Amino acid sequence: MKTWIKRIVLALAILVAVVVAAAAVFVLTFDPNAYKARLQEMVSQRFHRTLIIDGDIDMTLFPTLGLTLQGVSLTEPGRDELFASVEDAQVSVAIWPLLSKKLVIDHLTFSGVKARVVRDKQGRFNFADLVGGPAPVAATPDATPDASATQAAAGAPAALGQPVAGNAAASPMVGGMRIDIAGVDLKDGELQLQDDRAGLALTVTQLEATTGRVRYDQPFPVKLSAHLQGTAPVLDADLTGQAKLSLNPAGPRYAAEDMNLRLGGRLGDAQAKSLTARGKLGFDGGKLDAAGLELVFEGDVRDPGHPLSNVEATIAAPALMFDPARHEMRVDKLTVRAKGSAPRGPFELALDAPALSLTPAGASGATLGGRLRLNGSDSVDVRFGLKGIGGNVDALSVEEVKAQATISYDVQPAVQAPAVAPPAGSAAPARPAGKPGTRDVAITLASPLTLDLARRTGALPSVQGNIAITDPGLPQGAMQIPLTGAVSVDLAQALAEATVNAQLEGGKFDLKASVAQLATQPAITFALAVDQLDLDKLVPAGAPRPPAAGPAGKGKADAPVQPSAPADAAAQADAVDFSALAGATAKGTVSIGKLVARGLRADAVSGNVALARGRLELSGLSAALYGGKLAGAFSLDAERENAMSARLNLNGLAVGPFLADVAGRRALTGTGDVALDLKTKGADVGALKRQLSGAAQVRLRDGAVQGINVGQVLRDIKALVLSGKREDSTEVQADASRETAFSRLSADLAFANGVGTFKQLELVSPLLHVTQGSPARIDVGADTVDLVAQVRIADAPPRSEGLDELRGLGVPVHVHGPYDHLAYRVDWRAMAGDLAARALQRGLKDAFKRKSGKPEERLKDLGNVLKGITGK
Incomplete structure (x- = not known):
């Protein structure tokens, strides 16, 4: 018995020795670099890409299976353009878990990673073929693909006869093997992201990332930092943050918990001291869930038209769910708060949505409301709210949408001379002197609201409102403008339509307008018909200019010399800004029964309006004014230094009343x-x-x-x-x-x-x-x-x-x-000769015709006349 035990032990020892010797020989003689050519050929056949490995491949077997690559790059399919490259990559895999079909990667380390990710206008990514999707269109139109290439482009296994790579990557099991990564380190990464379909371009540089243990459907920590640059949108910002991520591409399910991301720098028109995102986000097969989400912005907004400074804004959503596939949305206690400084003073914004639920079965919600306040020399206070939410996601109804606005601003008198009395028989009244004061405008609008989220349409079918103007300069001290109308929007057709009917000073004000191409370049078509319109009442005149200086030597001798600063201030006050015309496109007709503008009075005013690319054209202008007729055209190009041109003909015009009203002097x-x-x-x-x-x-x-x-x-x-x-x-x-x-x-x-x-x-x-x-x-x-x-x-x-x-x-x-x-x-000198000759002639005649007086007296009179002419 003992002999058999000794023989068995000896056999095992010999077997172990042989295995160890074979492993040693394998390690010492195996050269992974010998497989470079085969690997490159396989990538070329399978993906029609070129794989380049400039450095040596190093491999270790114990205690882990390790692989080190250097200078690896991969091209775009069918082109020499670089898709991705890695300066250095290290992968280590635990051997013993492989025996139980469990892939445990001890660590992944990448250094100098560069990649260019592109989505074309058809929505295809340039890496789709690597994960089992169709290959991007290669830039070789003259090449005729063979059978294997066609099969590869369709996402088939091609010559390798392997399962589709995308299917394996989409499952937590690869070939029946569960993946487990102990950690990933990424250093000095660079990504170029280009989305031709959405018109986006972004570059990520200085990318550093570190993760904990990575498992499917289990949270793992991630820390990252990077610099973002882009032109569409404009970005130049630093990103830092951390979160716990959960990944399961098979779902697909993704989640980020304990998220704390911070951006600082330029974000479009904003210069952010910090933009922070906190909370939890989840994405499950198209469904978005958020819990405890909070976005906080601090910085400035450099929009040329509406710059804001020292802005502090917060968006908080304790619970938010959006499922486009099932047409469901739920919001609980959503709040928006913002404050800062605008050019005209500080502002505050508040928006509250306590509860809102939209499903195919029904819709419900508490009253949604908000408020915007702008304080300063001019003040604006706007309140709005929605109540009575009902219907369902396909036919959402709101019992009442209400908006109230109060606007207060200073009104300055118009620049004008004292009123001039009209000549006898003239019906033109004297131009009244303006009264400075404060104008208050109160606007109230209310209407039911209907929305069809599936068709992306909405309407305010019955708008009821009123505009109340209080101003001491008005004839009665106040003005009421009741109005009605309707508004409809079709986002699917990118179209909006509106009608407004108002009573303005006892006359009708009718406006019909439609706006096309809402999503791109809005194009407005309108028709405006007004019985009577007094713009001098509705729009305050500018602040009066300082009086012009008199002729040299006519002012006070002790008047101090004024510095140039007031002149600069006056020039700034006279600045004309038509930049708002640059982004609009409009055409329409205008018809006004009686018009008053800057003192000008006209009847039967009509014309055609066309606006495109910052150029405004008024054609077919006609009006009856001051006993005559006006006809002509006017153009303004805001993109060419406010270039203006006018061709006007005024026939039968009574010039006196016209100048008195327009210029303030006759x-x-x-x-x-x-x-x-x-x-x-x-x-x-x-x-x-x-x-x-x-x-x-x-x-x-x-x-x-x-x-x-x-x-x-x-x-x-x-x-x-x-x-x-x-x-x-x-x-x-x-x-x-x-x-x-x-x-x-x-x-x-x-x-x-x-x-x-x-x-x-x-x-x-x-x-x-x-x-x-x-x-x-x-x-x-x-x-x-x-x-x-x-x-x-x-x-x-x-x-x-x-x-x-x-x-x-x-x-x-x-x-x-x-x-x-x-x-x-x-000018005496210019007429001295003629005067002297005439005086001499007249004096001689008088001297010889006079019958009384001595001759020397008559000659003395003649001398006085000549002296008056010549001064001698």
Whole structure:
């Protein structure tokens, strides 16, 4: 017996020795690098990709099965473009668990991982063939795939005869073997993510990640950090965080518990000090669950149109469920809070959804409500709520959606001169002076709401509302605007429609509008019909500008010199911003029975409106105003420095009332035609005036030029000459009580760089004939006039004027200065020769015709006349 035991022990020892010797020989002689070519060929045949292994493959057997790879890269299918690469990879697998069909990976370590993940416009990923999906379209259109390639592209096993890789990866068992990873380390990773279907592009760099033990359907800890950069959307932020993840691709089921992620940097238009996400998220076959979810943002929003600073915002959802497959949604105690500073003052936002449940069987929920407050010089307080939620997910109904808004802002008086009384027989009223104060606007809107979430449609079928305006500057101190209407939205068709019917100052206000392409570039079509519209009541005028300085030497001697800062502030206040036009597309018609805008009064106003790519065009403009007719067109291009052009014809216009209402002064009266063809551009009112160019024509009859009485000026000249006095430097301020009547006035002006030059000027009356001299210009940019008018007495002036002696004489009158401070003077030197000759002729005749007086006295009178002319 003992002999047999000794033999068995000896046999076992020999067997162990042989096994150990065989293993030693295998370890010493086995070269895994010999399989490089075969592995590369297999990848090429199976996936039509190129596998490159630049470094050596190192392998260990005991105590774990280890594999080390260096310089590994994989190309896109059918192309040399790089898909992924790894500088260094280490994998170690426990041997003994393999005997029980359990794959235990002790550790995975990757360094220098780079990958480019792309989804094309058809929704195909560039790694789909690696996980059993269809291969991406290769960039070899001339190649004819063989049978094995076609089979591989369809996700079949191809030549290897193996199960589809995607099926194995989607199960916690691989070939009947359960996977267990003790931990994963990822260092210096870089990912490029490109989604052509959604238009997204993102680059992840400096990726570092560490995990605990990874098992299917069991939470494992993950810590990561990375830098995110992108152009669509714009991103430049650092990401850090940790969570417990659960994975089961077979479900697919994914979950993140104890999540705490933080982003800091630029996120689109926001500059985030921190964006933190906490809570639990779960994804199970398309169903999203969240518990204790909280998003917290701190930072600034740099939207050019609505910048916000020092923003603190929080979204909290203790319970949230969304299942699109079953059309179910549940929200409990959702709250949104935000505060910060807007350009006009601090703001606060609050939104509460205590409970909401939507299912195919029914819908229910508590009252949803919110509030937005904006404080500052202008204040806004908006409250809104939804109550009476019913129906089901396919036909959701809300008994009432209600919104209330209170807006308060300061109203400044319009810039204008004192009211000017209309001339006798004119029906145009004087322009009233504006009253400064505070305007309060209260808006109330209410309507039932219907929603069809499946068809993605909704409607407010019966909107009832009212707009109450309280303002001391209004005629009655208040205005009420009741309105009704309806709104419908079809997101599937990207279409919205609305009708608004209101009572505005006793007249009708009807608007019909539709908006197409809601998801991309909204395109608005509308038709507006209004009985009467007074924009001066509805829209406050701008703050008054400081008065223009008088001529040099006319101000107070001790007045201090003003710094340039107020001028800069005034320029900023005059800035024009049409940037809102750049993102809109609209076309429609406008019809207004009576219109008041910036003092202008017009009847039967109509026109066509077209807006696209920042260019606004008003065509077919027509209106009846001040006894005449307006016709023409206007265009504005917000993307080309506010480039404007206008071609307007005004026929039969009563100029006096028109100027009194629009400019606040009646510098010219008469009836006739005005033709304008003007262009300009600029970022503010000053620039628009300085860059004005084009032409203007004026043809008037039976009117007057106010501020100067040329007949009186000539009589003054005659008196000075006869008296022997000479006041060469005499300058007279224009006086609104004086005027020069005319029977006909025509003028042609050419504008360039804000300066209008008279190419032709002619004023005709029974007494006078006036033409332009030199200079003859109007500086629109500086609001000044510099005009020499050549005045001649008519050949047969009325005897009552007493100007026969000056008949045919040219009298230069120089009018100059700012619009509201004009002055004029007579150019004696230019007319001295004519005056001397006429005085000498008249004096000699008198000297020889007089029958009384001594000759030396008559010669002395003649000398006084000549002295008055020559000053000697």
